[in-house]
Amino acid sequence: MKMLAARLYGKRDLRTGEIEVPSINENEVLLKVKSAAVCGTDIRMYKNSYAGIDEAHPRTLCHEFSGVIEKAGNCAQGFGEGMRVSVAPNIGCGICNRCVRGDFHLCNKFTAFGINMDGAFAQYVVVPEKAVRQGNLMEMPKGVTFDDAAINEALSCAYNGFLKCDIKPGESVLVVGAGPIGIMHAKLALMAGAGKVFMNDLSSERLDACRQIDERIITYHGDSLKEFVMDNTDEGLDVCITACPSPEVQQAALGLMDYGGRINFFGGLPKNKENVSINTNIIHYKQLIVTGSTRANIAHFRQTLKFISEGILDVSDLVTAKFELKDIHIAFEMAENAVGLKNVIQM
Ligand SMILES: [Zn+2]
Ligand SMILES: [Zn+2]
Numbered sequence: 094m095k096m097l098a099a100r101l102y103g104k105r106d107l108r109t110g111e112i113e114v115p116s117i118n119e120n121e122v123l124l125k126v127k128s129a130a131v132c133g134t135d136i137r138m139y140k141n142s143y144a145g146i147d148e149a150h151p152r153t154l155c156h157e158f159s160g161v162i163e164k165a166g167n168c169a170q171g172f173g174e175g176m177r178v179s180v181a182p183n184i185g186c187g188i189c190n191r192c193v194r195g196d197f198h199l200c201n202k203f204t205a206f207g208i209n210m211d212g213a214f215a216q217y218v219v220v221p222e223k224a225v226r227q228g229n230l231m232e233m234p235k236g237v238t239f240d241d242a243a244i245n246e247a248l249s250c251a252y253n254g255f256l257k258c259d260i261k262p263g264e265s266v267l268v269v270g271a272g273p274i275g276i277m278h279a280k281l282a283l284m285a286g287a288g289k290v291f292m293n294d295l296s297s298e299r300l301d302a303c304r305q306i307d308e309r310i311i312t313y314h315g316d317s318l319k320e321f322v323m324d325n326t327d328e329g330l331d332v333c334i335t336a337c338p339s340p341e342v343q344q345a346a347l348g349l350m351d352y353g354g355r356i357n358f359f360g361g362l363p364k365n366k367e368n369v370s371i372n373t374n375i376i377h378y379k380q381l382i383v384t385g386s387t388r389a390n391i392a393h394f395r396q397t398l399k400f401i402s403e404g405i406l407d408v409s410d411l412v413t414a415k416f417e418l419k420d421i422h423i424a425f426e427m428a429e430n431a432v433g434l435k436n437v438i439q440m
Pocket of ligand 2: 186187188189190191197201202352
């Protein structure tokens with residue numbers, strides 16, 4: 094049986110075509126993909142290619158997806174054909190100390206759908222036995238759509254950063270970077286009862302979109318971010334999250350904080366810009382906590398799915414364009430040019 098798949102063969106070489114539906118062994122699960130979201134990581138892989146990918150070894154991208162079980166192997170007890178499921182994409186070795194404490198996403202030997210194994214820009218995807226046994230595969234809770242479950246992956250990563258910031262009711266929070274991840278951070282802060290949630294971005298259109306999504310978000314577009322923060326807070330921010338790849342923003346964040354403030358460097362920096370000079374005396378005298386976070390573990394993933402299912406966090410408004418798999422190039426072009434928020438392939 095044939096299926097349609099979009100595979101990366103190298104830099105900017107994404108080809109959509111028919112290939113065999115993968116066969117599974119008795120312990121694997123075959124998933125019929127329903128929704129597959131385009132992420133910044135897909136775009137980076139598309140622009141730069143990735144280790145192990147070449148003409149002879151193409152890879153199906155996509156790590157943000159959901160679907161229906163087509164065939165459940167022996168290890169998938171409790172899962173049945175036709176069940177709506179969500180998949181946390183990072184699969185750990187299961188043996189190292191980080192895996193044992195549940196941080197599969199920090200495992201040195203981790204594999205991930207759409208990164209170093211085939212992902213879900215295809216009609217079918219194989220879920221390996223290890224992923225089933227470790228809890229990566231889960232039934233979608235009630236009230237969660239296929240699109241919600243797909244973009245929940247990005248939300249779970251934002252949630253990992255959110256937990257580092259310990260946001261308390263009434264606190265002031267600034268998110269720099271108004272892409273889908275930045276808006277997810279703002280939504281989490283509002284859910285946690287933040288008093289004021291500010292967003293800043295180079296693009297005024299993106300900031301307009303944020304206000305349309307939630308009118309409680311206070312946006313600032315201009316050159317005097319510090320003045321703006323000081324005018325609108327008591328003595329600076331309680332929390333600042335940098336959801337953008339900018340060394341300047343990381344540097345400036347320290348100067349915006351109130352005593353005891355927490356900073357999360359959520360967005361990584363480009364390879365040649367990673368050395369940033371910061372005034373550590375501000376951290377010292379203001380007793381700041383500077384944190385980082387990357388990816389998410391399965392517990393984060395299940396927790397954010399619960400937020401959606403309980404109706405306390407809505408992500409449906411982040412899906413701004415839907416495509417068929419055959420039109421994936423348009424979705425990639427939109428994502429690369431930061432048009433709209435989340436681009437989703439529906440199957
Ligand atoms: Zn992603
Ligand atoms: Zn491990």
